[in-house]
Amino acid sequence: MKSQTRLKVGIIGLGAIGGHVANCIEKGEAGNAELVALVCRNKEKYLTINKDQSSHFKSLITDDIEALFNAKPDIVIEAAGQESLNQYGITILEKGIDLLVSSIGLFTNDDILDAFTQTAEQSGAQMLLSAGALPALDWMSASSLSKVKKVFITQEKPVISWKGTHAEKLIDLDAITEPTCFFEGTAREAANIFPKSSNISAMLALATVGLDKTKVRLVADPISLIMNTLIEFDSEVGQLQLNCQGIPSPENPSTSTGVPLSIVKSIRNLSSPIHYGI
Ligand SMILES: NC(=O)C1=CN([C@@H]2O[C@H](COP(=O)(O)OP(=O)(O)OC[C@H]3O[C@@H](n4cnc5c(N)ncnc54)[C@H](OP(=O)(O)O)[C@@H]3O)[C@@H](O)[C@H]2O)C=CC1
Ligand SMILES: O=C([O-])CC(=O)C(=O)O
DSSP: OOOOOEEEEEOOOOSSSHHHHHHHHHHHHHHSSEEEEESSSOHHHHHHHHSSHHHHHHHHHHHHHHHHTTTSSSSEEEOOHHHHHHHHHHHHHHTEEEEEEEEEEGGSSHHHHHHHHHHHHHOOOOOOEHHHHHHHTTHHHHHHOOOOOEEEEEEEEEEETTTTSTHHSSTTTTTSSEEEEEEEEEEHHHHHHHHOOOOOHHHHHTTTTOTTTTTEEEEEEOOOOOOEEEEEETTTTTTEEEEEEEOSSSSSSTSSSSHHHHHHHHHHHSSOOSSSOO
């Protein structure tokens, strides 16, 4: 679409990511964009959470996906998890609506990725896979056009971030006294086994050497409250080692606070005459 037109945005999922993005758009912090529908599962719950928002904002909250389609968004932001992405994604694309995806881990299933891609090709809609909490993706994806020798990501999160995940079956999270690695494998495995916690490993893989060649370590830290993301990338055109120290979201300790801001940046770019660092 033309950047000068006001971008109509629908959001599915109003938790740590979707709620924050909605708030930024409503406050005019996301460029030339407006909210047209906010889809949740339990309308009363989200009307209560958003009781101090404007009556216009509250009027957009719905538990009916048809209300989102009736509002004719230019783009839908998925911020509700792999299951709802699987449930609604194809329909959104079939309708020619662009889809900005948070739950990248769904695409560890090649058949699902193919089906989404084919649908987008046929309708002309775009699938926009969010960088989310993943730093330096622009440089690494460009460098992957050369020969890549190594892509390795370590996600170290506080113990609380791993509660309620498969990590509980692998280690006793309450018993560890030092940072402990409980998973080593490929990005395909990590983002599949940890659907709410390792989407960035799938994002890194899909943008570089693929889901089976990208190596992942997951670590629980009983002391630090920081989300440490360590990346080692080695290619023909250069090397990168980085350590990004993110802050966990107060609403959801398994998500970094930077994730909604990454989406706000995307919405700004999509509705602006100038993109910084495309
Ligand atoms: N790419 C990245 O860097 C990251 C991606 N993610 C992905 O984003 C997703 C959302 O993260 P986050 O916001 O932190 O999670 P939250 O749990 O804070 O929020 C998820 C929201 O989605 C809602 N929801 C779930 N299913 C549906 C549905 N079928 N229809 C409408 N709403 C639904 C939940 O509602 P309810 O209150 O009813 O449960 C909740 O409000 C994660 O599941 C993960 O897949 C997360 C972190 C980083
Ligand atoms: O927010 C983060 O730090 C990363 C995350 O949860 C994910 O990749 O799913």
